[in-house]
Amino acid sequence: MEKIMQGRMDRGFEKYQKEYEDKALEVLRSGWYIMGKELESFEEEYARYVGTKYAVGVANGLDALWLAFKVLGIGEGDEVIVQGNTYIASVMGITINGATPVIVEPDKYYQIDADKIEEKITDKTKAILVVHLYGQAANMTKICDICKRHNLRLVEDCAQSHGAYHGDKMTGSFGDIGCFSFYPSKNMGAFGDAGAITTDDPELARLMKIYRNYGSEKRYYNMVVGANSRLDELQAGLLRVKLTHMDEITREREELAARYDQGIDNPLVIKPEVAEGSTCVWHQYVLRVPGRRDEFKQYLEDNGVGTIIHYPIPPHLAQAYEYLGISKGSLPITERYASEVISLPIYTGMYKEEQERVIEVINSFR
The missing domain is CATH 3.90.1150.10 (Aspartate Aminotransferase, domain 1)
Incomplete structure (x- = not known):
């Protein structure tokens, strides 16, 4: 008997193969491959799906994380609370900016233990990073309340939780910023590296668009030292197809x-x-x-x-x-x-x- 793989992506492709191939050809024939209508449409559609006002496409999930803390102004001397049982990219999003991760134990559902967060808060704490691990939504009712009472920023790592809910809200719509990976193995996977952030804050969305594009809002006019982290047209188009399913x-x-x-x-x-x-x-x-x-x-x-x-x-x-x-x-x-x-x-x-x-x-x- 053929070995059963832990994860495979060919079946997901085959299920909607014609739609993917038609979209790929459409993008290839368009002659426009970066920062075009596919990205713009995907951002509108993904924001609507998650339930936020804005989505901004970036190159991958790690970029979504570190750029999130960058646009929030969190860095050297600041602390961010995060759970211990996560992929290292979650912590890298914090430390790339020079901030210090303060680690909290998980609960029996493998999510951050909301009852253990407050004991870790200090005068240096600026944010909580919640990781919705394995696809389950964390206890956002309690965590949002903690953030409100302590005046903390809230960032969600939704790399594994596309479509998961806590109460009547989808992950990625609770915090100041939701961070998504569309790595091919994800439930909503692209066909290469891809990511996005979601937010209700127009200024955070504007800053994210500046930072992802070399720190430039207008070509050759660079406001800040940014990154090259753009979600390309081909991946955006293919993600639009997957989003419908x-x-x-x-x-x-x-x-x-x-x-x-x-x-x-x-x-x-x-x-x-x-x-x-x-x-x-x-x-x-x-x-x-x-x-x-x-x-x-x-x-x-x-x-x-x-x-x-x-x-x-x-x-x-x-x-x-x-x-x-x-x-x-x-x-x-x-x-x-x-x-x-x-x-x-x-x-x-x-x-x-x-x-x-x-x-x-x-x-x-x-």
Whole structure:
């Protein structure tokens, strides 16, 4: 039997192949490849989808993050609160600007523990960065209240949560700025690197457009030292196609997750939960296997099931952040999760038979 990959992108392409190919040809034949009508249309459509007044396309998710803190004026001497169990790009968005990440442990849903945020606030705290990890919306009711009471900026890392809700609002519409990655493996993935920010603030949107284009609002008139971080016309056009299918892509992910929930029955693994008041779009379906994760991973591999660990090294233990001086053992929940989590195969176009095979292998692990 062919190995079941943890993630694959060809099925998602094949599902809407003609639409993608028609749009690609349309853009190629237009003769306009940077900062044109496709980008403008995508920005309008994506803002409407998320529920914000503005969206600004950038080159990738990391640029969305560090440029967000740049336009908010957060840098040297400032602190930003962020959860420990995230991809290192979240923390890089803070430190590229010279600000200091202050790390909070996650809750049982793998989101930042809102009950542990306030104890970390100091007179240097300027913002909270919320990461909606694995596709689940964090507890934004409580976090927005904390930001309001302490007069803090709120940035959302929505790289994995396209289409997820807390209450009646979509992730990316709560904070001062929402940051999105459209890396190909995302639920709303492009066909190369791509990203965007969302905001209701016209001045933040204007500044983001300046910073992404060499710090220039008018050609050759550079207001600030900016970046070359433009979402190109081809990716914008292809993302416009995918955006029209996001509701069905999300429904498919929900069905896949429900099948795992119902089918997996092994006391050695811990299945994910979704918090009341939030939805999950299942960018990843993550199990925990206390004490035996690596053995479990090898067993699945030996039986033709591919998996990935998101993420084996928490940012505070990465070599890049040794200078923060956060010693091993300082964040026990974050570190325990890093030693136990494993992401199962889940992707657009996954066959029921493939998923049944994954479930069978998991349940046979002893």
